[in-house]
Amino acid sequence: MQQNYKKPLGRSISIGCIAFIALLCLVLSYANQAIYKVGLHRRYEAHIKDIITFTKNQIDTDDLARCIDTKEKSPKYHELQNFIDTFKNNADIHYLYIIRPLNKNPSDNVMDIIAAMSTWEKENMPEMAVTLCGLTGEGYSVESVSKYLKAAESREITFFSSEWVKDDTTYTDYTGALPIFTSSGEYIGLLCVDIDITEINKVVLASTLTDLTIIFTLGLIFTILFIIWASYNIANPIKKLENKVTEFAYHHKGKENIDSLVIEAPDIHTNNEVESLANAVVKMSEDMRIYIENVIKAENKAKELSKLANKDALTKVGNKTAYVHYAEGLDKEISKGNAEFALVMIDLNHLKKINDTHGHEHGNEYIQKSCSIICHIFSHSPVFRIGGDEFIVILRDEEFALRRTLMNEAQEIFRITSSNEKLEPWQRLSAALGMTEFRPEEDSSINDVFNRADSIMYANKTAMKAGRKY
Numbered sequence: 001m002q003q004n005y006k007k008p009l010g011r012s013i014s015i016g017c018i019a020f021i022a023l024l025c026l027v028l029s030y031a032n033q034a035i036y037k038v039g040l041h042r043r044y045e046a047h048i049k050d051i052i053t054f055t056k057n058q059i060d061t062d063d064l065a066r067c068i069d070t071k072e073k074s075p076k077y078h079e080l081q082n083f084i085d086t087f088k089n090n091a092d093i094h095y096l097y098i099i100r101p102l103n104k105n106p107s108d109n110v111m112d113i114i115a116a117m118s119t120w121e122k123e124n125m126p127e128m129a130v131t132l133c134g135l136t137g138e139g140y141s142v143e144s145v146s147k148y149l150k151a152a153e154s155r156e157i158t159f160f161s162s163e164w165v166k167d168d169t170t171y172t173d174y175t176g177a178l179p180i181f182t183s184s185g186e187y188i189g190l191l192c193v194d195i196d197i198t199e200i201n202k203v204v205l206a207s208t209l210t211d212l213t214i215i216f217t218l219g220l221i222f223t224i225l226f227i228i229w230a231s232y233n234i235a236n237p238i239k240k241l242e243n244k245v246t247e248f249a250y251h252h253k254g255k256e257n258i259d260s261l262v263i264e265a266p267d268i269h270t271n272n273e274v275e276s277l278a279n280a281v282v283k284m285s286e287d288m289r290i291y292i293e294n295v296i297k298a299e300n301k302a303k304e305l306s307k308l309a310n311k312d313a314l315t316k317v318g319n320k321t322a323y324v325h326y327a328e329g330l331d332k333e334i335s336k337g338n339a340e341f342a343l344v345m346i347d348l349n350h351l352k353k354i355n356d357t358h359g360h361e362h363g364n365e366y367i368q369k370s371c372s373i374i375c376h377i378f379s380h381s382p383v384f385r386i387g388g389d390e391f392i393v394i395l396r397d398e399e400f401a402l403r404r405t406l407m408n409e410a411q412e413i414f415r416i417t418s419s420n421e422k423l424e425p426w427q428r429l430s431a432a433l434g435m436t437e438f439r440p441e442e443d444s445s446i447n448d449v450f451n452r453a454d455s456i457m458y459a460n461k462t463a464m465k466a467g468r469k470y
């Protein structure tokens with residue numbers, strides 16, 4: 001007697017497979033596009049951050065503020081213009097510029113300060129050169145300037161995408177913007193870097209459509225083969241495969257040995273799609289092992305790049321970003337009540353005079369040799385360069401116990417080198433130091449310790465001689 005089912009297995013398999021493949025197409029296509037975009041944006045952000053950090057170190061913000069107030073370009077302004085022009089010639093960026101967003105009006109909502117021009121732009125589009133303190137007319141849409149105004153409210157780099165139209169063609173830029181301030185904290189404007197991602201977005205879309213087509217085609221073929229195959233014999237081969245997969249999952253759960261992440265081939269010899277499926281599962285496990293291995297390699301590479309991003313390019317010690325991360329960890333220890341450390345604030349003397357008198361090359365040598373002394377004395381403590389002439393050392397454990405001895409040694413070495421008149425001016429290293437310990441009863445964060453050490457250093461600096469004659 002033939003059994004009449006409300007949901008025949010063949011029809012249920014057909015509907016289920018078709019629905020599954022359709023959903024899989026959508027999910028994988030969306031996930032592939034999202035992951036690809038996120039990965040690209042992270043690389044853009046890392047690249048933009050490096051450019052902004054490098055460019056910011058070349059800016060004399062006080063001089064730039066005076067140029068804006070007087071609307072006259074100083075020699076340092078021209079030096080900065082030459083630097084960013086050269087940088088644009090050699091870097092894969094769309095724009096590098098400083099602006100001051102003013103309001104959300106349809107026009108005259110942004111003031112230009114400076115912008116890089118490539119050699120080709122100077123020769124073929126000289127009209128693109130910006131005017132110091134000039135208004136941009138309708139160059140920025142209300143939507144775009146709103147993003148710049150929001151970025152100006154932050155102390156960190158803000159990233160956003162913006163679209164603009166030229167000759168009836170829409171382009172997309174990925175922008176990083178960092179507010180810059182004078183030494184007294186007066187706001188100047190936004191240091192911005194734009195990268196053109198128009199073509200890349202098109203490539204991502206084309207890749208997504210291609211992936212969707214491939215996935216859908218393969219899924220449709222798989223569905224048809226699966227329906228034909230299921231009408232013959234499904235129980236035993238699938239059961240064998242299930243047993244092998246279950247055995248694999250049970251024996252390898254929680255194991256870290258990547259080489260063992262391969263499913264043992266089941267004993268299936270049907271000479272049809274079932275055997276191919278079994279082999280495909282084994283191959284998939286091998287591909288999965290290779291994929292996981294590549295992911296681990298990529299993560300290790302990302303960690304290496306992260307270390308480079310946290311290093312000062314000149315001295316190879318930690319930069320300000322690295323100090324911020326380290327300080328966050330110390331603040332967590334402080335909140336738990338188990339912190340013990342001292343903070344040494346070091347400010348190099350005469351660096352500006354050396355740069356102005358003998359050139360930045362000797363100024364860099366002055367910084368590097370000073371850093372070598374600091375690292376030699378505090379050899380077991382993290383050292384950070386947080387400014388052009390400012391260093392921070394965090395003393396813990398053994399060096400915390402020897403902090404006063406190490407401090408005296410550092411002061412003595414800088415005193416000896418600074419008073420040695422046989423040395424060249426850029427070799428006579430001089431620095432003001434200030435040290436203080438974390439006081440649980442007074443300090444709620446590392447900033448309290450930082451401010452106290454900074455005050456001690458400043459008092460030390462003012463007590464030292466005003467300078468020396470070269």
